[in-house]
Amino acid sequence: MNPGVDVAAKVASLAARVQELLRSPGPDANAGVVSWLRDVEAAGALVKDGAVAQLGPHAASADNLRLAARVAVERLLQMPWVAPETKAALHSYLERNPAARQVGRYRFSSDWMSKCEAEWRDTLAPLAGKPGVRALEIGSFEGRSAIWLLENVLTHPTSRITCVDLFNGEYTKLFDENIAASGAADRVEKLAGASSVVLRRMAPEPTFDFIYVDGSHQTYDTLEDAVLSWRLLRPGGWMIFDDYGMATAQLTPHSHMPRPDIGIDAFLTAAASDLQVVRKGFQVTIRKNPA
Numbered sequence: 421m422n423p424g425v426d427v428a429a430k431v432a433s434l435a436a437r438v439q440e441l442l443r444s445p446g447p448d449a450n451a452g453v454v455s456w457l458r459d460v461e462a463a464g465a466l467v468k469d470g471a472v473a474q475l476g477p478h479a480a481s482a483d484n485l486r487l488a489a490r491v492a493v494e495r496l497l498q499m500p501w502v503a504p505e506t507k508a509a510l511h512s513y514l515e516r517n518p519a520a521r522q523v524g525r526y527r528f529s530s531d532w533m534s535k536c537e538a539e540w541r542d543t544l545a546p547l548a549g550k551p552g553v554r555a556l557e558i559g560s561f562e563g564r565s566a567i568w569l570l571e572n573v574l575t576h577p578t579s580r581i582t583c584v585d586l587f588n589g590e591y592t593k594l595f596d597e598n599i600a601a602s603g604a605a606d607r608v609e610k611l612a613g614a615s616s617v618v619l620r621r622m623a624p625e626p627t628f629d630f631i632y633v634d635g636s637h638q639t640y641d642t643l644e645d646a647v648l649s650w651r652l653l654r655p656g657g658w659m660i661f662d663d664y665g666m667a668t669a670q671l672t673p674h675s676h677m678p679r680p681d682i683g684i685d686a687f688l689t690a691a692a693s694d695l696q697v698v699r700k701g702f703q704v705t706i707r708k709n710p711a
């Protein structure tokens with residue numbers, strides 16, 4: 421059997437098991453949690469073997485699987501039926517699998533960047549190393565994609581990135597530390613708040629050569645981010661939307677799946693005469709027609 425498919429099936433089954441435990445714990449729920457935890461760790465060991473590529477883009481890294489497992493463990497810890505010894509096992513898992521791990525100079529708990537590096541290198545090659553390049557990112561989290569841009573595209577000392585995010589959680593500390601560690605903090609503008617508010621405050625002039633839309637994934641929010649930032653994109657500039665394929669890439673069916681793809685498609689239809697679709701896969705890349 422393809423080892424990747426094998427891991428995908430295991431991860432899907434682990435996700436279904438914990439959802440069931442959270443939804444309707446039976447009399448053996450505590451034993452179920454302990455055996456689930458054991459299987460999570462065993463699956464984690466398999467993922468490190470490199471089989472993860474088969475899991476689909478949304479789980480395309482050991483970091484993201486660990487993040488998903490930590491979220492589930494934290495939810496289990498809130499359940500009133502969880503016995504003290506089960507709680508001890510859950511806490512022990514959290515201690516052994518810290519939220520963030522060291523990646524070179526940085527600390528990250530997630531990785532949504534590795535999956536698209538090759539495509540970004542290709543698309544953004546015309547901007548790489550050029551002076552005065554301006555990038556806008558909607559949704560920065562811990563700074564992983566912003567740092568990738570700084571290290572691979574915005575390498576000229578006059579190139580800059582503007583990062584828009586709610587910046588309202590613990591991840592903000594990691595963002596600040598990571599940006600400081602990049603040595604390029606003076607080329608990063610941090611704008612805190614909902615993008616629907618922050619983008620409206622920006623002068624609607626073509627300022628940016630590249631815009632990455634990766635904030636809220638709700639349909640209307642994605643559409644609004646696209647519409648509000650489109651006027652900020654220079655003619656000939658590129659815009660990339662993350663998670664276009666998220667609804668179809670999930671390992672398990674999800675009842676409240678955000679649908680950014682619907683918002684992205686609505687925007688592509690509305691602005692069709694002003695753009696070219698460069699790529700449509702898990703991400704969508706478009707280029708604004710040159711002036």
Ligand SMILES: C[S@@+](CC[C@H](N)C(=O)[O-])C[C@H]1O[C@@H](n2cnc3c(N)ncnc32)[C@H](O)[C@@H]1O
Pocket residue numbers: 532533558559560561562563564565566584585586587588613614615616634635636637641
């Ligand atoms: C998937 S993460 C971004 C990941 C980042 N681009 C990377 O690849 O490293 C999504 C981010 O969007 C932010 N976000 C969610 N809703 C938002 C909104 N309405 N306005 C601004 N940021 C938002 C979240 O706080 C989170 O940090």
